[in-house]
Amino acid sequence: MRKSWWKILAVILLVYTFTAGFLIKVPNVGNLKETIRNLFFHVPMWFSQLILLGISLVYSIRYLRNPNLKYDIYAEAFAKTGILMGVLGLVTGSIWATYTWGEPWSNDPKQIAVVIALLIYFAYLVLRNAVPDIDKRAKVSAVYNIFAYFIYVPLIMILPRLVESLHPGGKGVEGNPGLNGADLDATMRVVFWPAVIGWALLGTWISTLSIRIYLIRDKNLINAE
Amino acid sequence: MRNKIYYLLLMIPVMLLSGTVIFAQDNVVTESTMRSNGKIYVVMAICVTILVGLFLYVASIDKKIGKIEKENQNT
Numbered sequence: 001m002r003k004s005w006w007k008i009l010a011v012i013l014l015v016y017t018f019t020a021g022f023l024i025k026v027p028n029v030g031n032l033k034e035t036i037r038n039l040f041f042h043v044p045m046w047f048s049q050l051i052l053l054g055i056s057l058v059y060s061i062r063y064l065r066n067p068n069l070k071y072d073i074y075a076e077a078f079a080k081t082g083i084l085m086g087v088l089g090l091v092t093g094s095i096w097a098t099y100t101w102g103e104p105w106s107n108d109p110k111q112i113a114v115v116i117a118l119l120i121y122f123a124y125l126v127l128r129n130a131v132p133d134i135d136k137r138a139k140v141s142a143v144y145n146i147f148a149y150f151i152y153v154p155l156i157m158i159l160p161r162l163v164e165s166l167h168p169g170g171k172g173v174e175g176n177p178g179l180n181g182a183d184l185d186a187t188m189r190v191v192f193w194p195a196v197i198g199w200a201l202l203g204t205w206i207s208t209l210s211i212r213i214y215l216i217r218d219k220n221l222i223n224a225e
Numbered sequence: 226m227r228n229k230i231y232y233l234l235l236m237i238p239v240m241l242l243s244g245t246v247i248f249a250q251d252n253v254v255t256e257s258t259m260r261s262n263g264k265i266y267v268v269m270a271i272c273v274t275i276l277v278g279l280f281l282y283v284a285s286i287d288k289k290i291g292k293i294e295k296e297n298q299n300t
Contacts, residue, residue, distance in 0.1 A: 007287075011280050018276050022269035205283060212290045216297055 007205050013198030017041075020191045027185050031100055038096050039188065040195050045089030046156070048199040052082035052207065053121070057149040060142040069222045070215070072138035075145055076128065077210040081203045083121050090114060101166050109163040113155040120148045134221060 021040035029036055056078035063071035093111070094104040105111065127144055131137035160167070184192065215222065 007284075014276055014280075015273060018273045019269055022265055022272070202283075205287075209283070209286055209290060212294060216290075216293060219297065 006201055010198050010201035010205055013194045014202060017044075017191060017195040017198055021195070024187050024191060026188065035096060035100060036188075038092065039184075040191050042089060042092040042096055043192070044195040044199040045085050045092065047196040048203050049082045049085035049089060050156075051200045052078050052085060052203045053149060053152065055204070055207075056082060056145060060145040063138060063142045064146075067135070067139065069134065069138060069218065072142065073211055073214040073218065073222075075142060077207045077214065078204075079121065079124060079145060080210065081207040083118065083125070085199070085203055086114070086118050086121070090118065097166075106166060108166050110156075110160050110165045110167045113159050117152045117155045120151055124148055 017040055021037055026034070026036045056075045059071045059075035059078065063075060090111075097106065097111075098104045101108075124141060124144055128137055128141045131140055
């Protein structure tokens, strides 16, 4: 494994999350009881999705500045891993909601916003497959990816701050739309942030694996820099 | 240099875990750890096992791709 120190870091941080996440003392918040521990597993999905899609955005911009097919491959791989994290976040959120909000789907503004965001990214994948010409596909999907990110951010960061929701965070409370800062005590933060970094690193690792496969597959198409 | 980085990385969980130990000092680990605390350790063990299995799989794919990359460079 080349340049592997950050991969080892990902393993260490996630193993730490999966042990400390079950063992530390957690505050008693509302009807959450022990499910507040989901904060160490469900919420990092969204944080790492934001990071991975951000990396994808950077490579889309780089492609438009310098049309090297390599950047398109990078953007695609990171977007796919980001979408995977989002789907996992949505599913885990639904499971959690079943036992705290009473039903898996409450048509909550945050649930709807995030589903729209995911559909926009599904459309990115559909768009990629719909354009047979490689250079055209790279250019169109790079433009679309930039559009998608800047509609995705308002949907998950701005809209939730404006409306009431069952989900913690957002309108009228401390913290970001993902979580209520007041619910987190110092112990939970010590597990939560390593979890976010760990999942982001694991997502990056998985993305680099598909990047390396695509690079080998398309090595005859990629121009030397 | 490489070894130093690994050493530092290994220190991170130790530091983080020692922090949680300070926060939860009244949490005494008993003789039958696996059966204490509503058997939460069992859940933890299973989740860690799944995680480690996942990591081993990802690492093995990583190695295989590395091999293919080498073969591709030679040809």
